[in-house]
Amino acid sequence: MDFHSQKDLFNSHRHQAIRNLFIEKRKRLGLSQNQLALQMQTDVANVSQMESHPGDLTFSDIKWFGDALKISINELESLLKQNL
Numbered sequence: 001m002d003f004h005s006q007k008d009l010f011n012s013h014r015h016q017a018i019r020n021l022f023i024e025k026r027k028r029l030g031l032s033q034n035q036l037a038l039q040m041q042t043d044v045a046n047v048s049q050m051e052s053h054p055g056d057l058t059f060s061d062i063k064w065f066g067d068a069l070k071i072s073i074n075e076l077e078s079l080l081k082q083n084l
Contacts, residue, residue, distance in 0.1 A: 014080070015057050021079055023051050025069045040068045 026036055033051070037044040050057070050065060066076055 017080055019051055022065050
């Protein structure tokens with residue numbers, strides 16, 4: 001495995017961890033994907049894709065979902081350190 005493949009694997013793992021944290025938080029808040037989409041003023045397909053798509057997340061997407069779920073970037077960083 002070359003360096004770039006290892007880097008991509010690490011990023012994919014971290015992005016999946018972020019997705020899992022968002023899904024867990026949404027469920028703890030008792031929100032369906034549809035309810036979260038309404039709160040975010042977006043289509044449920046965007047929420048579904050963010051939660052299930054295997055690609056990288058952009059910083060703006062992370063911030064957008066974090067804000068909707070009331071998770072600060074600092075809190076997200078702390079949670080990731082605990083879970084990785």
